[in-house]
Structure formats: C-alpha cells, structure tokens
Amino acid sequence: MCGIVAVTGYKKALPLLINGLEKLEYRGYDSAGIAVINSESKSIVCNKSEGKLKNLISNLVDTDIPGTVGIGHTRWATHGKPEVKNAHPHIDNSGQVAVVQNGIIENYQELKIKLEKEGVVFNSDTDTEVIPHLIQKELFALSKLNLENNGSTLLVAVRNVISDLEGSYALAVLWAGAPDSLVVARRHAPLIIGLGEGEFICASDTPAISNFTKIILPLEDDEIALLTPLGIEIYDSDNERQYRNPIPLQITEQVLDKKHFRHYMLKEIYDQPETAKNWLEKYLIKDSKTGQFDIKYSFDTTFFESIERIEIVACGTSKHAAMVGSFLLEQFSGIPTNVFYASEFRYSPPPLLPNTLTIGVTQSGETADTIAAINMEIKRRSAIGDAKYKPNLVAITNRIESSIGRQITNIIDIGAGIEIGVAATKTFFAQLLSFYGLAIKFSQIKGSQSEKNIRQLISELTKLPPLVEELLEKHNQSSEKLAHDFFNIKDVIFLGRGINYPIALEGALKLKEISYIHAAGYPAGEMKHGPIALLDKKVPVISIATPGEVFDKVISNAQEAKARDSYLIGVAPECKGTEIFDYLMTIPSTNEWISPLLAIVPLQLLSYHIAAHRGLDVDQPRNLAKSVTVE
Numbered sequence: 001m002c003g004i005v006a007v008t009g010y011k012k013a014l015p016l017l018i019n020g021l022e023k024l025e026y027r028g029y030d031s032a033g034i035a036v037i038n039s040e041s042k043s044i045v046c047n048k049s050e051g052k053l054k055n056l057i058s059n060l061v062d063t064d065i066p067g068t069v070g071i072g073h074t075r076w077a078t079h080g081k082p083e084v085k086n087a088h089p090h091i092d093n094s095g096q097v098a099v100v101q102n103g104i105i106e107n108y109q110e111l112k113i114k115l116e117k118e119g120v121v122f123n124s125d126t127d128t129e130v131i132p133h134l135i136q137k138e139l140f141a142l143s144k145l146n147l148e149n150n151g152s153t154l155l156v157a158v159r160n161v162i163s164d165l166e167g168s169y170a171l172a173v174l175w176a177g178a179p180d181s182l183v184v185a186r187r188h189a190p191l192i193i194g195l196g197e198g199e200f201i202c203a204s205d206t207p208a209i210s211n212f213t214k215i216i217l218p219l220e221d222d223e224i225a226l227l228t229p230l231g232i233e234i235y236d237s238d239n240e241r242q243y244r245n246p247i248p249l250q251i252t253e254q255v256l257d258k259k260h261f262r263h264y265m266l267k268e269i270y271d272q273p274e275t276a277k278n279w280l281e282k283y284l285i286k287d288s289k290t291g292q293f294d295i296k297y298s299f300d301t302t303f304f305e306s307i308e309r310i311e312i313v314a315c316g317t318s319k320h321a322a323m324v325g326s327f328l329l330e331q332f333s334g335i336p337t338n339v340f341y342a343s344e345f346r347y348s349p350p351p352l353l354p355n356t357l358t359i360g361v362t363q364s365g366e367t368a369d370t371i372a373a374i375n376m377e378i379k380r381r382s383a384i385g386d387a388k389y390k391p392n393l394v395a396i397t398n399r400i401e402s403s404i405g406r407q408i409t410n411i412i413d414i415g416a417g418i419e420i421g422v423a424a425t426k427t428f429f430a431q432l433l434s435f436y437g438l439a440i441k442f443s444q445i446k447g448s449q450s451e452k453n454i455r456q457l458i459s460e461l462t463k464l465p466p467l468v469e470e471l472l473e474k475h476n477q478s479s480e481k482l483a484h485d486f487f488n489i490k491d492v493i494f495l496g497r498g499i500n501y502p503i504a505l506e507g508a509l510k511l512k513e514i515s516y517i518h519a520a521g522y523p524a525g526e527m528k529h530g531p532i533a534l535l536d537k538k539v540p541v542i543s544i545a546t547p548g549e550v551f552d553k554v555i556s557n558a559q560e561a562k563a564r565d566s567y568l569i570g571v572a573p574e575c576k577g578t579e580i581f582d583y584l585m586t587i588p589s590t591n592e593w594i595s596p597l598l599a600i601v602p603l604q605l606l607s608y609h610i611a612a613h614r615g616l617d618v619d620q621p622r623n624l625a626k627s628v629t630v631e
C-alpha cells in the first residue's frame with residue numbers, strides 16, 4: 001500500500017528519496033511523487049507522475065535540486081483515481097507546505113467543505129489534501145503570535161491540525177518557512193525513523209531504511225516528531241517529550257535479488273524448500289538426552305496449559321493459512337478453534353469465552369484490520385478484569401519489527417525472509433508451518449495425540465525440503481505448458497475438502513490476484529448446492545484430492561463436474577481413482593496431515609505461469625498492495 005520516505009540531513013535529498021521509494025515499490029502502488037525544499041530559493045519543488053516509479057525518475061532525469069530536506073510517496077489509490085493530480089505530495093495554495101500521507105482521513109469531507117467556504121482551492125480528489133491547507137491556515141494563525149519561522153512552529157501547527165483529523169494516518173510535512181525541518185506523525189499507520197550519520201530518514205516500512213542505517217526509532221501511535229539535522233524531538237498526544245533509546249533494525253535478509261528468475265514471485269515459490277529447512281532448524285529442537293523433538297518458541301508457553309479454545313484473526317492468504325491451522329488445532333490437537341476475517345471480527349466479535357487464546361496472523365505485521373481486531377480483543381477482555389478472560393495473545397508474522405511485532409510479546413516469527421511479490425507464496429507456506437508447530441505443541445501439552453502420531457507428523461515434516469524441491473522440478477515446466485490452455489479462460493473453480501478446502505481457496509485467490517481470471521474455491525461437497533450451475537466446457541475445475549478420509553468423496557464430486565463437460569485438473573498422487581482427471585498435477589502420496597504443504601506448490605506455479613504467459617505484472621498486480629494499512 002502507500003509508502004512514505006522523508007529525509008533531512010546534509011546529503012542531497014532527491015537521490016535518497018528515490019532510493020527509498022525504489023525499496024518500497026514491492027508494496028504495490030499506482031503513482032509516485034517527491035517534494036524537496038530548494039535550499040537556494042527556499043521554495044518547495046514538487047514532481048509527481050502516474051504509474052510506476054520509472055516515470056517519476058524519467059521526469060527528474062536531468063534535475064538537480066539543491067536541497068537536503070524532502071518527502072516522497074508511492075500512492076495506492078483510495079480517494080480519487082490514480083492520476084497525477086491525486087498523487088502525493090499535496091501542496092497548499094501558497095505553495096509553502098507539502099504533505100505525504102498514508103491512511104484515510106475519515107472526516108475529510110467536512111473539513112474540505114469548511115476550507116472551500118473560506119476560499120481554499122482544492123486540486124485533487126484526495127482526503128489528504130485537506131492537511132496541507134489546514135497546516136497553512138494554522139501557520140498563518142501562529143504568525144500573528146510572532147512565532148519564529150522554524151521547525152518548532154511547524155510542529156505546533158501540525159499538532160493542532162492532527163487533533164482535528166479522524167481516521168488513520170502516517171504523515172510527513174515540509175514547510176518552506178523552516179527549510180531544514182521535517183515534521184512526521186502517526187496514528188494507526190506505521191512510521192519508523194532511521195538514524196544515520198548526520199541524517200534522518202523516516203519511512204513507512206523498513207526496506208526503505210535498511211540501506212541507510214541499522215538503527216531505528218519506531219514512532220508510536222499518536223506521536224509526533226520534529227526532525228532536523230541537529231536531532232529529533234518526539235512528543236506524545238499529551239505533548240510530553242518522549243525520550244527513548246533507538247533500537248537495532250531486526251532484519252535478517254534485505255536482499256532484493258531476483259537471482260536468475262524472471263519474477264520475484266517465481267523466486268519466492270522456489271525459496272520454499274529453504275523456508276521449510278529454516279523452519280525445521282529454528283523450531284524443531286531435538287532433546288539430546290531423550291531424542292524427543294520439541295517445538296521451541298522465543299516466549300514462555302506455560303500459559304498454553306490453561307487454554308481451552310482458540311480464535312484466529314487474519315485477512316486474505318493469511319486467513320487461508322489460519323483455516324488450515326484451525327483444522328489442525330481442532331482435528332489433531334483437539335482444541336476448539338474458530339477463524340475470523342479480521343475485518344468482520346472488528347464489528348461482530350463472538351461473545352467472550354474464558355481461557356481463550358487469540359492469534360493474529362499477518363505476514364506484513366501491518367494489516368490495519370488484523371491489528372485493530374487484536375486491539376479490540378485486548379480492550380474488551382481487559383475490561384472484564386477476570387483472570388480467566390484476560391487476553392492471551394500470539395502473533396504469527398514475517399516481520400518481527402512491524403507494528404504487530406512491537407505490540408505483541410508472544411511472536412512466532414515465520415522467518416520466510418522478505419517477500420517482494422505482492423501475491424503471498426513462501427510466507428503462506430511458512431505460516432502453515434507455524435500452525436503445524438502450534439498443533440504439535442498443543443497436542444503435547446494437552447496429550448490429545450499419542451506420542452506415536454506426533455512423532456509421525458514430525459517425521460513427515462522433516463521430509464519436506466526435498467519433497468517440495470521435487471515438486472518444483474516436476475511442475476515448473478509442465479505448468480508453463482498448461483498455462484497456454486488458460487489463455488482464453490474466464491472462470492476457474494477450485495475444489496477441496498477437509499484440510500485441503502483452504503488450499504482450494506488459496507489456489508483460487510492466487511489465480512485471480514495475478515492473472516485477473518475469475519476463480520472461486522469451494523468445499524467439494526458444496527458444488528452440487530449451487531456452484532455446479534456455472535459448469536460447462538469453458539470452466540475448468542481444479543480438484544485437490546489427497547488420499548485420506550475424504551479422497552473418495554472428492555473424486556465423486558469431481559465426477560459431477562466431469563459430467564458437465566468441465567476440463568478436470570487433479571492435484572493428487574498417481575493412484576487409483578485419479579484416472580478421472582483430464583490432467584494430473586501429481587503430488588507425493590503422504591500422510592494427509594501434511595498434504596496442504598504439498599498441494600499448494602503446483603497451484604502456485606500454475607497461477608504464476610498463467611499470469612506470466614498473459615504478460616502481466618506478476619510481482620505488482622493491479623490494485624493490490626503488499627501491506628494493507630487502511631481499513
């Protein structure tokens with residue numbers, strides 16, 4: 001989603017801003033812009049463009065702006081189309097104030113109407129534009145108090161303005177009247193200050209900072225900060241100055257390297273054997289005396305003993321991982337578990353029950369709905385004041401330095417390494433692994449599975465890296481060939497049952513996200529209750545059929561589709577029953593519990609090749625963002 005970069009220091013701002021924006025490109029955006037205070041003319045120079053960052057860069061190709069203070073932005077449209085006029089930065093009518101913002105200003109309409117009545121002219125359709133106009137108005141009012149033109153005055157003006165804003169924001173503000181200063185503020189949207197040598201860089205996400213410094217000061221909610229080359233002043237919402245130590249930037253891998261792959265997404269699909277290997281090494285610890293395996297977390301899990309039920313909040317692909325997790329936690333570990341769309345949970349939470357573990361799943365750690373759902377749960381449970389109802393929290397994330405990582409102590413780091421492709425692949429795989437870990441842990445604590453069964457599941461998990469490698473070898477080229485047959489396809493149906501129903505949902509989501517083909521996933525048994533009406537020879541059906549309790553059922557559901565002339569693709573082992581498929585994407589015949597970890601791989605490859613064959617922007621699909629920081 002939108003990205004912010006802002007700098008102040010002694011080096012030229014423009015190259016630093018462009019470099020930072022390049023690092024944020026992976027988040028998904030539709031326009032970009034920068035504003036720098038020209039240190040000679042003391043005026044703001046602004047440049048914006050529609051589309052990719054390369055358009056902005058070519059606008060600026062022979063431009064040398066003498067100035068060390070600037071702001072930059074990649075925009076993901078919410079209010080107003082992706083056009084130059086709606087790209088950030090937004091400037092007030094005097095041209096003195098420039099603002100970039102992430103988030104949504106919910107009361108912008110009423111603020112806009114008021115400003116228009118006062119004669120302010122709006123040049124965009126965005127919610128953001130009210131902010132520079134309001135700041136300019138505030139600066140004008142402050143000028144009557146004979147305050148000096150400096151960063152402190154800008155700080156007062158921004159603070160007065162944000163107290164009138166409703167919604168969420170991370171923002172960075174420049175004022176030509178204070179040419180060495182930058183004011184930044186946040187509420188429910190991430191913003192991190194990086195401390196360089198004689199330089200500060202502020203950004204909405206760590207990759208924009210990591211080349212610059214490894215020392216950061218994350219801004220907390222409702223804080224505002226003044227940054228000048230001389231230092232940082234941070235204030236909380238009560239205007240109390242905050243003093244705290246910077247922390248190291250905890251990023252294990254920032255290599256934005258595609259290697260020999262055409263797209264990051266394909267590279268990340270190929271990273272999965274390594275993801276499995278890393279997970280096994282990090283979490284599956286063998287006791288040297290007993291030879292027993294245990295799952296090791298960085299936090300004390302004693303409180304798991306009192307847990308009687310689990311609720312999981314997540315969005316998109318993370319929700320699909322959570323659904324597999326819920327299946328494991330209920331069916332393997334015997335703990336009643338419910339999964340909720342975080343966006344629904346916020347407004348219709350279930351009645352509170354005692355001894356509940358709440359798990360938030362978010363690879364980015366910044367998803368606004370997931371964070372808000374967790375916060376709401378903390379609030380309503382804490383309000384009861386009964387130990388049985390207290391919030392017990394765990395977050396599963398790939399970004400321990402993210403908002404959720406800073407907020408929740410019990411973090412399960414999925415450790416997949418940064419994922420650049422907007423469509424989640426290896427992070428989904430690593431989220432699944434985290435749920436296997438939890439299911440094993442809970443089974444051991446609750447004694448809900450025999451040691452033999454637990455040992456068997458662990459043994460199957462240890463075989464994953466070579467199995468996934470084989471799947472990649474086997475299916476990459478064949479999926480590329482199969483992708484040709486999808487050129488004119490408009491609808492695809494994915495079917496699965498039991499533990500693989502969420503894999504059908506994830507297969508469908510992957511396909512529609514990057515290829516723009518309509519796809520829907522269903523529990524195979526539900527087909528006959530409606531979706532079957534869609535089927536004909538133009539609608540392929542992809543069916544996940546793994547040996548186990550529901551194998552025969554899935555095969556007979558596939559028969560029903562075949563009888564309606566659908567082209568049938570099976571994701572299944574080569575075994576009796578699978579001859580029904582017109583095309584078989586074979587997966588190894590393993591224990592059904594681990595089948596989701598295998599079935600997802602050919603589906604990811606197929607989606608990738610269909611999108612790549614259509615010549616689409618696989619890594620940055622239209623309208624999507626890697627980190628969804630608005631509601």
Ligand code: F6R
Nearest residue numbers: 316317318362363364367423424
């Ligand atoms: C799908 C995808 C999205 C995200 C969703 C939640 O490929 O990437 O559906 O899964 O926006 O994001 P996180 O996991 O960051 O909370």
